[in-house]
Amino acid sequence: MKQRIPIIILLWLFTDLYFFNAIHTLTNNSNVFLAYWLADVLIAAGILFAVISLGVKHSPKLISWLMALMLLSFIPKLIGIPVLLLEDITRLFRSFPQRSAWVSQLTIVVAAIPFFGLLFGLTRGRHHYRVHRETLYFTDLPEAFDGFTLTQLSDIHAGSFTSEKGVNKGIDLANAQNSNLILFTGDLVNDKASEMDAWIPAFSKLTAPFGKYSVLGNHDYGDYIRWESPEHQQANLNQLKQVHSQIGFKLLLNEAVRIEKDGASITLIGVENWGKGGFHKYGDLLKATETVNDDQFKILMSHDPSHWEAKTLLHEKRIDLTLAGHTHGMQFGIELFGFKWSPIKYVYKQWAGLYHKKNRYLYVNRGFGFLGLKGRVGIWPEVAVITLRRK
Incomplete structure (x- = not known):
């Protein structure tokens, strides 16, 4: 710097x-x-x-x-x-x-x-929430899940919030989508679990009939501040894991769960943070999928989009849809009439929205909150809604 x-x-x-x-x-x-x-x-x-x-x-x-x-x-x-x-x-x-x-x-x-x-x-941009919708078609999606909807949130960064009214606006917008499932792809806080103390009642209001699931992001481990000891850092992480439970999210730590509907099921996989370059690689996709059948329809939550090309596309078990966040779209850029640009594109190939390769999809959420820059310019905070359809 x-x-x-x-x-x-x-x-x-x-x-x-x-x-x-x-x-x-x-x-x-x-x-x-x-x-x-x-x-x-x-x-x-x-x-x-x-x-x-x-x-x-x-x-x-x-x-x-x-x-x-x-x-x-x-x-x-x-x-x-x-x-x-x-x-x-x-x-x-x-x-x-x-x-x-x-x-x-x-x-x-x-x-x-x-x-x-x-x-x-x-x-005003920090709470200028926008809904982004995608409808994705899959040949291996069970018929029972045709039309199943997911609301994805990412990068809440509670330590940056100052406006209760602004945050509730975003939460109400997420609930208004009436999705079957709510998925959160990491960075609940900036550094410390205590940053969520004031916001637990607000985020507890998020509801979905098939549940709420989450993973950790790079900021959730407290790696960017100096702790008195490794034990204090670990205690903070343990506290943060409890916060996920307090707001009603099932935190997936390199593990998978089945979502069942009308006698059929899909598999939801959650890995810890895995980032390129100097970011810690806590994520273990092999461990997370060791009990998952290859013929299952699979959705992966992985905070950093660089994980997709580096590991997910090469994985021995086909993963149909990956959900990520992390980039925030740099909170600065242009999105008009289908044109999309931000300086972050020169760092991350996949940085905002939908990507498709080898008949598999990646969706990169622009983030719910903000960090560093006290606002957003052109790349607005996002509530993503994805509808799964069977071909």
């Missing part, structure tokens, strides 16, 4: 300097100039102080707010400066290459659009 900060600030400074051309073309007011530069200098200084002097682990809330302010300053200008760049190209071929006032005005208008979009996302 510390190594990236100077690069980010240099890029931000270059964008500021270039965008300033539009401001300078439209006014010579020194107060406007002072406000323009002072705001960014204070934000940059705050970020440097928080990261270098306080440390990321000791000032996460301060850094998240400062980063939000930086995005408000940086992204709109970055989107606006191509207008100036096009004008600069034409100025090379003009006899009197004076910058046009109307082009500078257009630059500011273009920058204003993402500014207000960012402002909405950072202030």
Whole structure:
């Protein structure tokens, strides 16, 4: 993180300097100039102080707010400066290459659009829940389960919540789907089990006639903070497992259960977190499926989507549908008219929505909560509803 900060600030400074051309073309007011530069200098200084002097682990809330302010300053200008760049190209071929006032005005208008979009996302986006629906067809789905519905939630991150009204809005939306089964794919908390204390009554309200099941995510193990001892960390994990029970979820720890309906059944498998790179690999798919028949229709809950290509698709027993989360869609991106983009796509091949390979499906939930950035921009919090159909 510390190594990236100077690069980010240099890029931000270059964008500021270039965008300033539009401001300078439209006014010579020194107060406007002072406000323009002072705001960014204070934000940059705050970020440097928080990261270098306080440390990321000791000032996460301060850094998240400062980063939000930086995005408000940086992204709109970055989107606006191509207008100036096009004008600069034409100025090379003009006899009197004076910058046009109307082009500078257009630059500011273009920058204003993402500014207000960012402002909405950072202030209201964290509870701007959206339902995403998919209907999936399978040849091996038992007839009794034709039309069976799943509501998937992921990445609650209770330690980030501050609004009881906002959280209840999402819970009510999930219940309103009236799904047969509710599945939660990990990251109930940011670090500590105690973060859920205030939210147990709210999440206990989630209901489904065929039950509620869950798995652990990378944040649930408490690996990202310093504990007094390994025993304290283990005690925290044990407490978190009890919280799953308190809110009515059956936590699957590298194990499988059968969901029965009208004399038929499907198998639900849950593995502990398995992540690529430096993430701990607690998940054991072999152990979770050792008692599962190959001819059973199988749904896997695995927090990290990288597990799908790395292990699940290669597994000796066919897994029809995998449900994951983890990426949050980076809480920043664009989803419009079928177009979907976020910087997280350069880290995870499967980062939001439905993926299909070898006649098997992966669905990556965009997440219910938020972490780091105190909001969501373009990639809204999600309640996913999947309908299973028999071909």
